[in-house]
Amino acid sequence: MDALIEKLKGQIIEQLNLAEVKPADINPDAALFGDGLGLDSIDALELIVLLEKYYQIKIKNPADGKTIFESVRSMATFIQSQGKA
Numbered sequence: 001m002d003a004l005i006e007k008l009k010g011q012i013i014e015q016l017n018l019a020e021v022k023p024a025d026i027n028p029d030a031a032l033f034g035d036g037l038g039l040d041s042i043d044a045l046e047l048i049v050l051l052e053k054y055y056q057i058k059i060k061n062p063a064d065g066k067t068i069f070e071s072v073r074s075m076a077t078f079i080q081s082q083g084k085a
Contacts, residue, residue, distance in 0.1 A: 004076045004085050012072070015050045016043055028072040036071070044069060051075075055084040 009023035012032075016039070030036040033044070047069055051057040057079065059065055068078045079085050 001073075001076055001080065001085075004079065005072055008072050008076055008079075011050055011054055012047070015046050015053075026072060028076075030071060032069055032071060047075070051079070055079050055082070057082050057084055 005028045006023060009026045009028070012018070012026070013021050013023065021037075026037065032047075033039045039047075044065060048059060048065070051059065059068065068074060076085070
């Protein structure tokens with residue numbers, strides 16, 4: 001799981017063009033939206049693209065996105081649950 005979390009941090013930085021953010025700056029348990037990393041709704045779309053691009057995962061129910069994209073760890077857990085890690 002730790003290797004997947006580190007990989008995801010790098011992919012998020014690349015996908016969202018967060019040039020000023022380093023993987024070590026991202027707490028895997030911190031919120032991605034709001035007070036955590038401070039992402040917005042446009043970034044949420046980019047995270048969906050990231051899952052499709054790197055893991056061939058499509059989110060069937062948009063309501064699930066809130067749980068999936070809560071943190072880097074929740075994204076990693078979701079990827080593993082889909083057998084894509």
